[in-house]
Amino acid sequence: MSGDATQQSEGNRRPPRRATSSASKVDGAALVRDKIAEAPEPWRTIAERLDALIRSAASELLPRLWYGMPAYAKDGKVVCFFRTPDRFDERYLTFGFNDVAHLDDGNMWPIAFAIVDLTPAEEERIVELVRRAVR
Numbered sequence: 001m002s003g004d005a006t007q008q009s010e011g012n013r014r015p016p017r018r019a020t021s022s023a024s025k026v027d028g029a030a031l032v033r034d035k036i037a038e039a040p041e042p043w044r045t046i047a048e049r050l051d052a053l054i055r056s057a058a059s060e061l062l063p064r065l066w067y068g069m070p071a072y073a074k075d076g077k078v079v080c081f082f083r084t085p086d087r088f089d090e091r092y093l094t095f096g097f098n099d100v101a102h103l104d105d106g107n108m109w110p111i112a113f114a115i116v117d118l119t120p121a122e123e124e125r126i127v128e129l130v131r132r133a134v135r
Contacts, residue, residue, distance in 0.1 A: 028064035035070055039084040046093055049118050050082055050126065057130040074100070079133050092116050095126070101133035
């Protein structure tokens with residue numbers, strides 16, 4: 001086998017996928033908790049509740065940081081995320097979904113929401129959206 005063929009076959013190899021272990025799940029959860037703890041009130045309390053809602057609605061989602069924001073992934077792909085308003089000097093917390101979320105509804109549907117408070121009505125809607133997103 002020539003050196004070129006060896007280099008080519010090595011160059012075409014994909015890196016092995018990182019195994020999702022319980023250790024990485026714990027590490028991701030700790031990173032998300034730490035990021036939430038950095039948020040000022042009242043956003044910290046809302047973010048803590050949002051984290052709990054997402055994790056209870058879809059336990060298969062793994063918490064992680066995504067561009068410095070709390071996010072929740074399935075099969076290595078971020079399904080949903082949120083960012084507190086202090087990140088970009090906004091007046092609301094943003095809760096959003098990526099394209100892997102199964103939220104399609106006709107030709108147009110919302111993929112992000114502004115949250116200024118969490119009442120039982122919003123909590124119920126978030127749980128429903130997260131469950132639908134991971135179907």
